[in-house]
Amino acid sequence: MTLLHKTTRDYLIASVSILIFTGFTLFVILQKAVSDEMNEQLELQADQIFESIRFGNHVNAPLIKIDKVTDNNTSLGLVFGDSMVYDRVQKEMEEYHYLKETQVIGDSRYHVTVMSSHIGWDNYYLTIFFIFLLTAILLTLSGILINYFSNKKILKPFFENLKNVQAFSVSSPYTLQLHDSTITEFKELNFTLKDLTERSKKEYLALREFTENASHEIQIPLSIIQSKLDRMSQLEITEQMAGYITQAKSGVNRLSKMNKSLLLLAKLDNQLFTEQHEIVFSDVLDSHLRNMEDLFLAKNINLIETLNKTIIYSHQYLIDILISNFLSNVLKYTSTNGTVKINLKNNVFIISNTGSPLGFPDEYIFDRFTKNPENTSSTGLGLAIIKEICVLNHWTLTYDFQNGWHTFIIVLKQIN
Known part of the structure; x- marks a missing residue:
């Protein structure tokens, strides 16, 4: 994940978390504020009704109910609640908030019920939710876009400098070019x-x-x-x-x-061999084989060749070294009357020879100064040079030993 995407993702996670928390808090606070306001209005209406009763006036209005209570056990005080009332105009049940209060006026006990309609908590939550959701989406999207393009502009010199550093080489005659930044x-x-x-x-x-x-x-x-x-x-x-x-x-x-x-x-x-050109690998290999043919015959080595025309793009000197080291290696470690197989086709170079097992673990065969203890005259650098040439040309080099056969495989990068 890139730095730009990571910062945008972190901003999105933080924004959504904060908006969820603030949205929930907003619902709770608004519910309490609306409930307190309705309760205050109902208390005011009930107080005005009781005041009218004290002066001998009986209020007769919708959503107000006054009962004279004979039961002295009826508790005094305020009771709030919600109720459903049928609306004959809309022909549906509507939610109302009510206040029930009982007071003693003179020798009588009066029970007053006042009601006030509201949209209902479900609709209330739903309305606020959609409004808040729309606001949250707009804020989040605008914040993400602003954050993304702002960071992209700020980090542009950084990314350009990163590319220049990746392409820079100490062997290059040019100095490292870096873009200026205000940060x-x-x-x-x-x-x-x-x-x-x-x-x-x-x-x-x-x-x-x-x-x-x-x-x-x-x-x-x-x-x-x-x-x-x-x-x-x-x-x-x-x-x-x-x-x-x-x-x-x-x-x-x-x-x-x-x-x-x-x-x-x-x-x-140090990657000093930067010059590369087209080379017919099969012709170079065949030339080296002809030059060393007498050496193979001297040890009575059976040489089996399959060479298909293969064109590569590399440095001529390095290819000569690679082939020379390979052939010298198989000539040195193939016993008298042994067999060497050389196969070059389908962009793959395979060279195998019969011989004794290695005197060390296979994974060390391409390490510098690694050599067979039985051959003290070897420098232990031939295969290490082959490996470095393959790395320089981005070729795949592998080794395997099975059933008395040492096999080296190079997958060449061929010109189309």
Whole structure:
């Protein structure tokens, strides 16, 4: 629920609750006020009638009844009540409010009944209810509309700024654009967001520069070491020294590969590969397979291919890395005389290979530096890079192991 809808809903609930309470209170107060007024009028009429009797005048008028009571046990005082009287003109029963009072005048006791018609409490309630309901509806609707459009106007800069913040990236060369507002809290929020994004952008640029410089500085000495080791291996050395050189070269190669992989992951995290264009994924995959065909044959791996033409929209370098990492992974972990199945059709890329179970839980397979304990030469970054490439391209990547088969599935985003 949006902020605008929530505030409107809360206003509606509060308004209806207040109107129900005030409506009930209004009914009670008006009923008491009307009843007190009718009682006062009836008391005044009864008092005037008794006054006339004291002067020897007997009032004879509709809705007035005077009886001379001989029963001394008749109680004195006022009695109010309601009664139904037949109306011969309208030919229906009408509700009347009455007052009965008994007084002693001289040696006689008189019982006077005076009556006053009213619309009846049912009709009274109904009339007030409809009037109040109409008023409540008009007030509520007008309040909701005023509240909705007023808040919409007030919150417009907030929603526009929210969209700008959602679309903003620290890797973008443009600064965050925020709309001004007359609301103090929104002004403070804009100031905070601008300060935060500027500091984040500075930190991002500093981190990117450090990563690139560190990778470059590390790669140079690695290349020098590699070159020196190559030259040493050409000299006359002992068998033991040759073993040391081979181990050193292996470590340098692994470190160089890890350095490049970490640099690539940093670029993927920072979304530096923004350039995208149309790529025939099936052709790129077929090219990599042909280049590695001899490697599969060397391990006597049975390669089963089903490649349908598939066009995607991505970065060429990343697609080469993704396919290369996948093929290197299956080549490394498929045992001799094993089988690899590659299926590309209906916008789905599936690659399966026979092999031993993982030496760790399945859910960690795409985590960085996660590798099979039996393969110490691996950097544990190949599948992590594949995952980041899929995330960058909004592709779905899944893994499963059943019946001795490792299966990776990528649902590609295809061009229509």
